[in-house]
Amino acid sequence: MGHLPDVLPIDRDRLHLPDDPAVLHRDQQRRARMARLGIRPHFGVSRRTRGLRGGAPAERRASARAGRRCTAAVVGIADRGMSAAASRKRPTMTNSAAPDVCPMSNHSERPSMATQLASPPGPKGLPGLGVALKFGRDMYGYLPGLAREYGDVVSVPVPGRTMVLISHPDHIEEVLFAKNDRYWHAPAEMREALLPGQPPAIVVREGEDWKRARRVLNPRFSERSLAGVSELIGSAVSDGVEDWRRFADTGKPVELQDELGIVIMSALLRSMFTRRFSREHILTFVKQFGTHGEYAIRGLFTRIVLAGVPFGLGTKIPPHEVPWPHLAKRKANFADLLGQIDTLIAEHREHSGDASDLLALMLAARFDDGTGFTHEEIRSEAGGVLFAGFDTTAYALAWTIGLLAKNPEPLQKAYAEVDALGGGPIGYEQIPQLPYLRHCFDEAQRLQGAPINARVAKEDDVIGGYAIPAGTIVIHSPYGLHRDPRFWTDPDRFHPDRFATDHIGKYAFIPFGAGPRRCMGIRMAYIEGVLALANILQRYQFHVPPTWQPEHRFALATGLKSLPVTLSSR
Ligand code: HEM
Known part of the structure; x- marks a missing residue:
């Protein structure tokens, strides 16, 4: 593949994009040099x-x-x-x-x-x-x-x-x-809450183990690699948003945060496995990841902040350890989720010899000694990417839609930018022409704030x-x-x-963290975010009730308590 222009105008310096270990530690090396020189x-x-x-x-x-x-x-x-x-x-x-x-x-x-x-x-x-x-x-x-x-x-x-x-x-x-190397990123509580009993995914790896994995995975999430899967992302986003026609012009509000979750999960699954998934299948994943996330955040918060507070009583976080049936439900849900991912990986290995999706990229990843990830590691990493990229992106989009609906001036500007594209299909190539949508996405994430x-x-x-x-x-x-x-x-x-x-x-x-542990999926988040916004604005007008205000919902990613939206076709 020839040189691809950076379609996403990410300011590399501002965002510290670590595409490879050299870039990852460029500033640290500079600082070390300065220290050696006595500066x-x-x-x-x-x-x-x-x-x-x-x-x-x-x-x-x-x-x-x-x-x-x-x-x-x-x-x-x-x-x-x-x-x-x-x-x-x-x-x-x-x-x-x-x-x-x-x-x-x-x-x-x-x-x-x-x-x-x-x-x-x-x-x-x-x-x-x-x-x-x-x-x-x-x-x-x-x-x-x-x-x-x-x-x-x-x-x-x-x-x-x-x-x-x-x-x-x-x-x-x-x-x-x-000083990032002087701090743990994922203490035992986090590993236990996110991937109990499983090999770690990158988000909970530490030290040399993390560096080794990030070194081989990072290029898979670079601009160049994602350009290869962008068609899969774009088609899933466009199909998902088109599917909202059934809610449009009915005069009835739809819980748009949930629908955005379905669109983003569909984009992640399609980019990971190439396959098209039915709405029911996608919903199953959404529910399972949602349940797992709920238990994970509960476990994390009760183990770290509420350790010693009997049952977390009096707080908005329900108890983690009791009652016991909750734990059994959590275990069953997690086992089911792993089983589903196992099946998809097995089918992929069997049928997708020449696929160029995210899973193929991860399966092809090789460490310095020529070995790759084990099956269990691939399962953890694939599940980790779906988990890390799902509600983060969906909720950021929900905040963007909600805030645009409340702010007529930015909304009109956003419509104008999309309309200037002339009405054809909007894909990866159009993203550079949509800087204002990207700013809307950023501004919403600023106010969303974890x-x-x-x-x-x-x-x-x-x-x-x-x-x-x-x-x-x-x-x-x-x-x-x-x-x-x-x-x-x-x-x-x-x-x-x-x-x-x-x-x-x-x-x-x-919003994506900072330093070497900054979000590995940032480019993918912007591709999905800008494409989803453009596809929505191209097709629909959306309204929230006049009294609606964005209210934070505490979860692994910060959502909205509710986003009731009435859609009408444009
Ligand atoms: C708007 C969407 C997203 C937001 C706001 C977001 C935010 C974050 C944050 C805050 C971190 C942790 C940084 C830290 O601990 O300091 C993170 C890590 C991570 N994110 Fe994202 N993320 C988003 C989308 C995605 C997507 C789409 C993917 C994958 C396709 C992804 C994959 C990851 C991974 C693998 C890590 C762990 C990186 C490491 O520990 O080296 N994220 N993200």
């Missing part, structure tokens, strides 16, 4: 962050001064207007809690330094329970509230764990990118001048970050054009 990497207020719109000029100047002194602990104070109470709680460089050497000045600072530093400030919480109940009751609002009150690095007391919330993009860059992403410190560390002992769960809230007025102008407004006009900080917008 100090800069982790104070980065130019990118300083350049963000949203702060008043005076604040930005203060922020820049703070950056020159390289005092990340000061950054939160300089940048942000704070209440008197909050400023009392936050450390300053004259505060005895602050270190007398710049903790961010040298990235290779000795871990033992952590033991000499203060713990971050934070709420005390209830004896034995910490703040687990409050956190469990308000998964979205609670963490940003803590950041507003206590600053960019906050101790979050939960039973039996040390948890720290970080909220500044520079600190998030440290943990997800610069409530939490986490890493676990492998060794003692220092963040923002505070001690992070080994074993600490370091969390950040994309939801909070994406609405932080320091980094976003008018953050509550749905304004897709900001992605065309504003400078968006690399670590201020992280």
Whole structure:
């Protein structure tokens, strides 16, 4: 295949696309070179962050001064207007809690330094329970509230764990990118919740094992490879959206989030196995993955945040371990799901000799020693891709449709962009002509915002001048970050054009994560997302009830509580 232009105008630098290990670790190598030459990497207020719109000029100047002194602990104070109470709680460089050497000045600072530093400030919480109940009751609002009150690095007391919330993009860059090898991505709880008793899929692999797998899988999800499966994705999306004709012009609302789930699952299955699946078959997968996801998030949250809270009572998360019939149901569902994937792989091996779908690409993947994945690993990886790519993309689309329906001006602009294509079939080749749709997708994901992403410190560390002992769960809230007025102008407004006009900080917008563990399916998500939007806009007008507002639904991916849409043909 000749050279393919990057059809998706992804800013590689902004998004840190790791196509191969060299690119994956390019910046780390650069930093290592700088360290060898005695040049100090800069982790104070980065130019990118300083350049963000949203702060008043005076604040930005203060922020820049703070950056020159390289005092990340000061950054939160300089940048942000704070209440008197909050400023009392936050450390300053004259505060005895602050270190007398710049903790961010040298990235290779000795871990033992952590033991000499203060713990971050934070709420005390209830004896034995910490703040687990409050956190469990308000998964979205609670963490940003803590950041507003206590600053960019906050101790979050939960039973039996040390948890720290970080909220500044520079600190998030440290943990997800610069120091990523000092943090676990998938602790045992996550592996157990997602793939109980199975060989790991990439999302829960660690260390060398993860590097080895990502090295061979990453090229399979590159622009070039996906161009090869884009026809499968495009046809599934177009068929799925065309199938909505049965709901159009009836005057009756349809739960569009569920229908988007079917369209995306169909696109994933077709791109993985080439086959066309019936609506019933797709629905079975949707249900099974949905059930598995529900148990997984329940298991994860109860094991990490609510560990020690009897049955998770009083929170919105139902108990994980009891009653026992739930566990049996979970096991049966999971076994059934694995069985279905087994059958599809077996059929594929038998009948699809020259297929160029995702499964064929994964089966052809070879490690340095010439071996490939085992059957069980392929099953985990294929299931992992379906799982990781399904409700994430469907929910991001649901947010986009809902927010477009509520915002007539962006909606008209989106219609105009699609209509300018002239009415023919819309596929992969048309994507570069749809930049506004991509911005709508991004802007919706900004507001959608996952409530939490986490890493676990492998060794003692220092963040923002505070001690992070080994074993600490370091969390950040994309939801909070994406609405932080320091980094976003008018953050509550749905304004897709900001992605065309504003400078968006690399670590201020992280729906796909960041650093080497960033989403491997990002290109596929954009292909599916933009194609689905274009196909929907080309065919339908959509309306939500006048009182409808987007409400977050907590799950592995953040959905909407409901998206009742009335469709009419265009
Ligand atoms: C809008 C859609 C999507 C969103 C918002 C999303 C988001 C994410 C996030 C936040 C992570 C974890 C990053 C971290 O832990 O820091 C992730 C990882 C991952 N995603 Fe996605 N994702 C999407 C679509 C997809 C699709 C379509 C696929 C596959 C076809 C996919 C495959 C993966 C995989 C394999 C990983 C694990 C990567 C690793 O650990 O190395 N995702 N995604």
